[in-house]
Amino acid sequence: MSSDFYRSSILPYAAIVIKICRAYTNTQEDFEDYYQEVCLQIWKSRDNFRQQSEWSTWVYRLSLNVCLTLLKKKKNNYQHFASDALPEEVVEDSHAFSDEALNHLYDAIRQLSEVDRGVILLYLEEKTYQEIAEIIGTNPNNIGVRIKRIKERLKKRLDGKVN
Amino acid sequence: MEKSIEVIWKEGFLKNEILVGPKVTNLYNQKSIHFIDKYKRMFKINLNAIAIGSVVVLAASFFSGIPIMGVGLFLVSAGVFVVNKRLAKGLDRIDENVNSYQYLKSFRSWLDDQISVNKKMAMIYYPLIFLSTIMGFWFSSKNGQQLNETVMNELMVKYPDLYVVFGMPLIGLLAMVFILAVLALFGGKIYHWDLNIVYGRVIRKLDELISDMEDLRA
Structure with a gap:
């Protein structure tokens, strides 16, 4: 990967990759692996970018896909089962950000199912239902209801610390 | 006042204005280790399978009355096992303290050596496997009667002018030598298919x- 490509096409969007990778990993070590794998896949797939969407949307999609694939691989290695199952690992990486409330929110997000994590991340990143549906590959009509349910679950997990 | 998750998200990331990702320098470390570990596991399983398989074939060949084949296959397998077991020691000598790229390159170089040795061996052991199989059946015995004697008796009745060398029909002997030569010549190629x-x-x-x-790195 040329450093030019990294500087121009990945670094400005690193925040997106970081936010997503943090939601799918529980340790700093895993986070670094996922982050690097996402960067590599962005670089390897750069020719597949058709400019039908914005580069940032494409980065979201690719980051989510890579994280889901890596998570699935990891689960297979440990003989876990359903792809949409709730994670069972202990959350170790609760201090990734300097903001305590954000760390709590991330801990709660990590306890959601894999797909729900993607949906809520995109929602919090202010993507439209249509965009979320496109990135996740679902029906936009269901997104609103799903987000409502996820938010309720998150509120419960945050133990009434949010409204 | 309690904050909504949207506010936590926004404010949280405002405080973390610059999100800096890890440097993409140590890439593949984990992958390299997993990869080589996987190869080591496969290699070990294959070697053990060869060892176990050769003993099973040896025992079975005695029970089936084709001990020559069993002994031949056992000796060939033992040779392959011993040589590869020695080669495997080279795997442990690969320095793990270097970076992933050098680690993988060292491994690739070890693999090239291993393939080259096995390729040369294949030019010998494929003909030997064929020879021991043919000899095994040729000198096998059933109900106290040897197969070669039965076959030769029948052939001599059908073709009384058959040219016989070392107790075998010359045509059969020539065909066998031809196949042995082909196997010796293409042993390396066959090994490559096998390897693939x-x-x-x-x-x-x-x-x-x-x-x-x-x-x-470019």
Whole structure:
């Protein structure tokens, strides 16, 4: 990967990759692996970018896909089962950000199912239902209801610390 | 006042204004280790399978009345096992303290040596496997009667002018020598097919990994 490509096409969007990778990993070590794998896949797939969407949307999609694939691989290695199952690992990486409330929110997000994590991340990143549906590959009509349910679950997990 | 998750998200990331990702320098570390561990496991399983298989074939050949074949296959397998067991020691000598790229390159170089040795051996052991199988059946006995005697008796009745050398029809002997020569000549190629079936995917992945890393270093 040329450093030019990294500087121009990945670094400005690193925040997106970081936010997503943090939601799918529980340790700093895993986070670094996922982050690097996402960067590599962005670089390897750069020719597949058709400019039908914005580069940032494409980065979201690719980051989510890579994280889901890596998570699935990891689960297979440990003989876990359903792809949409709730994670069972202990959350170790609760201090990734300097903001305590954000760390709590991330801990709660990590306890959601894999797909729900993607949906809520995109929602919090202010993507439209249509965009979320496109990135996740679902029906936009269901997104609103799903987000409502996820938010309720998150509120419960945050133990009434949010409204 | 309690905050909504949207506010936590926004404010949280405002405080973390600059999100800095890890440097993409140590890439593939984990991958390289997993990869080589996987190869080591496969290699070990295959060697054990060869060892166990040769003993089973040896025992079975005595029970089936084809001990020559069993002994031949056992000796060939033992040779392959011993040589590869020695080669495997080279795997442990690969320095793990170097970076991923050098680690994978050292592994690839070890793999090339291993393939080259086995390729040369294949030019000997494929003909030997064939020879011991043919000899095994030729000198096998059933109900106290040897197969070669039965076959030769029938052939002599049908073709009384058959030219016989070392108790075998010359035409059969020539065909056998031809096949042995072909196996010796193409042993290396056959080994490559064999290698491709067992390790092809792993080796392709290794080359892909090295090529990716070379691009990354460019």
